[in-house]
Amino acid sequence: MYFKNQQYIKRYRMELDLRRWQHPRIGLPMDYRLVGWNPSLVACHAEVKYQSFRGEIDAEVFPCLGEYEGCHKLMIEIGNKDGFVPEATWLAEYVGAGQRKSEYCGTIQAVRTQRGLASIQNIGVAPLHRGRGIGTALILAALMGLDYTGILRVRLEVTAENRGAIDLYRRLGFRTIRTLYKTVELAPVAPSG
Numbered sequence: 320m321y322f323k324n325q326q327y328i329k330r331y332r333m334e335l336d337l338r339r340w341q342h343p344r345i346g347l348p349m350d351y352r353l354v355g356w357n358p359s360l361v362a363c364h365a366e367v368k369y370q371s372f373r374g375e376i377d378a379e380v381f382p383c384l385g386e387y388e389g390c391h392k393l394m395i396e397i398g399n400k401d402g403f404v405p406e407a408t409w410l411a412e413y414v415g416a417g418q419r420k421s422e423y424c425g426t427i428q429a430v431r432t433q434r435g436l437a438s439i440q441n442i443g444v445a446p447l448h449r450g451r452g453i454g455t456a457l458i459l460a461a462l463m464g465l466d467y468t469g470i471l472r473v474r475l476e477v478t479a480e481n482r483g484a485i486d487l488y489r490r491l492g493f494r495t496i497r498t499l500y501k502t503v504e505l506a507p508v509a510p511s512g
């Protein structure tokens with residue numbers, strides 16, 4: 320007989336009001352560029368998502384993020400949603416190693432959940448490219464796309480342990496509006512004895 324091993328993970332729902340948003344300029348380091356949505360890029364988004372989330376806390380909370388197949392399925396699902404917002408879906412690309420050796424290194428998507436309300440999903444930057452403003456640029460580009468499509472408020476959810484991401488969201492104007500607890504089932508454990 321095996322026992323379920325459950326854990327409650329604390330998460331924050333954060334929100335930003337685009338009506339009071341100041342439209343900061345998107346600044347990217349010279350060797351990077353942002354690439355807009357195209358359905359042929361699904362696998363690229365999935366690969367960057369996988370590279371960004373594997374080994375991170377959110378891959379424990381959402382195991383699909385820790386596997387390429389899970390990320391690919393997730394991207395297809397997001398792209399097929401009624402509320403999917405292509406204008407707020409971006410890839411970051413590193414082009415510093417020459418044209419033939421560029422690589423995608425960051426991803427973000429957004430989905431409209433209600434009239435005037437959208438949620439930003441699964442922002443990820445591959446480890447080697449972090450701390451250079453890529454995450455900030457991806458979020459700002461997504462916010463601009465959402466603003467352009469008439470969205471008024473933007474939400475996201477973040478694991479409380481993910482202090483770096485929370486600091487980043489706060490710096491960009493997101494505020495916590497609710498604390499949530501997500502049940503995570505860890506691998507089943509056999510009773511001892």
Ligand SMILES: CC(C)(COP(=O)(O)OP(=O)(O)OC[C@H]1O[C@@H](n2cnc3c(N)ncnc32)[C@H](O)[C@@H]1OP(=O)(O)O)[C@@H](O)C(=O)NCCC(=O)NCCS
Binds near residue numbers: 442451452454484
């Ligand atoms: C969160 C994440 C997208 C940030 O990407 P990034 O390109 O490093 O972000 P930026 O360079 O624009 O901003 C970094 C800033 O955010 C904060 N920050 C972000 N991630 C951090 C981390 N892992 N550790 C410490 N600070 C971090 C810091 O305040 C930093 O500020 P600084 O510019 O003064 O140094 C990236 O760390 C990541 O992909 N993490 C794994 C996936 C994940 O957890 N995604 C969020 C799901 S809600």
